[in-house]
Amino acid sequence: MILTKNFRQRGARVYTKAQMQMMESLVTMFIFFILVVFGIIFFFKYQQISLQEQETEMLAQQAIDISLTALFLSELYCSNGESESVDNCMDIQKLRGIEQFIDSHKQDYYFDMFGYSGIYVHQIYPEKRNWTVYEQVKTVTLENGEKVPADKEPTFFVITLRNNLGLNSSNQTVYGEFGYGYIHVEAYS
Amino acid sequence: MRGQQEIIGMVIIVIMISIGFLFFAKFAIDSETDKSVFVRKGLAYSTMSAILNTEVECRTKAMSMGEQILEDCLIMAGGDSNTCDSELDACELFVDKSSKMLDETVLQWGKHYELRVYKTSVGSDPELFYQIKSKDCMRSRDYDSSGMFSLNLGEGNNLLAQTMLIICD
Structure with a gap:
């Protein structure tokens, strides 16, 4: 009582036990919500990066598929008569x-096979x-109306080139x- | 009792944060995809195969990098000291040509390589004969090999050349 009286005299505020406990609960909840917000921010950032990675991976997979199709294209591979290529x-x-031939049959045949891609040897x-086997560039229009090539993923494969003509x-x-x-x-993409 | 409850609460929070960190570490470390493994493996195989099949122009004839130059290198331990007017013996010519080929492809694409040539005879362990490398790939975390390419070094001598290309990031 003496202590309270002294505090009151000095103008200090005195909290009851119930008020203290409520403040403790409020601080705990505040910290808890901050942690939750951090968790949500971290999760969404991670999801965003993960989606971008998945898109790049899909593009790379597409490039690998195109490479393999091109490698086994009968128009290009090293055949050996009836024996194994x-x-x-x-x-x-x-x-x-090949470039001229593919170019003249791009829309009716090769576009279904290679889509928007470029194949260079x-x-x-x-x-x-250097040879350009196939080229169909995909463009995107920017806000200012400028057309630029879309995002692309390059893939490389080492090959042997046969020169029969010498x-x-x-x-x-x-x-x-x-x-x-x-x-x-x-x-x- | 109240003190014990608070300690239990703290322990639960610490466990949850630890699990969160473990998940993060797992995703951050284990980020290598099947695609990059496939690309490295395929690239190592196709590069090794292409190097061995390539023919070097030698005056009015052609010499295969695998079946002739490497064979001369391993059987005659270098042989002619002026193979194909190059002022190099067969081993030096193989190293020179293959390192140039690898530098202009694999290295330029941001990957490193290690080409190993082993000499093996029947009943004995392979002996490392030559090694061309841009980096010590075996110490790298992400590497893949082409597998062994075997060449028979002539008939009757039971000698075998084995080549392997390791590609790493």
Whole structure:
């Protein structure tokens, strides 16, 4: 009583036990809700990143499927008469004329197979050469009306390139039937 | 009694936070997808196969990287010191060409490689003969190999060359 009286005299506020307990409960609940809010923020951020990753993964899977389809395309692979074809190999002779052929049958046949993608073959050895097998770029329109290519996922596979003709890009004789190169596939989202 | 209840409450909160961290760590560490494993494995296989099949132009003939150059390297331990006018012996030529090929493909795509060549004879353990690498892939967490590619080194000598390409991130 003396203590209360002294506090009152000094103008200090005195809480009852019930008030203290209520404040304790309020603080506990406040901290609990802060933790819950943090948890929800963390969960949504994680979900967002996870969705983006899934989209990238699906795009990459699409690129792998296109690469495999292109590798086993009878228009390109190294056939060997009636015997087994050469593994992971493309024929340069076939590559020379394929772009024009695919381009003329893009809408009626190849688009169903490759969709919006780009398939490019690069030779590294014995000389550097490039071929575009298929190209159908997907564009997106920005807010300012500008058209830009959509997001794409590149995939690479190393291949052997067979040169049956024995001629290089300048029509000079080359010795060595099998060269080294790679196939580069870009799949658009 | 009240003190005990509060301690139990604290323990429950600590356990829940620990479980949360464990989940986070699991997702953060175990982020490697089947796709990246498939790509690495496929890439290692196709690269190894392409290197061995590639033919090097040698004056008016062609020499296969696997069946001729590597064979010369392993049987004659280098052999001709001027293979294909390159001023390199067969082993050096194999190392030179294959490292250039790997640098222009695998390394340029942000991956590292380790190419191992083993010499094996019947009844003995494979002996590591050559190793070309951009990084020590076996120490890396994410790596895949092409598997062993075997080449018979001539008839009657029971010798075998085994090559393996390891690709890592």
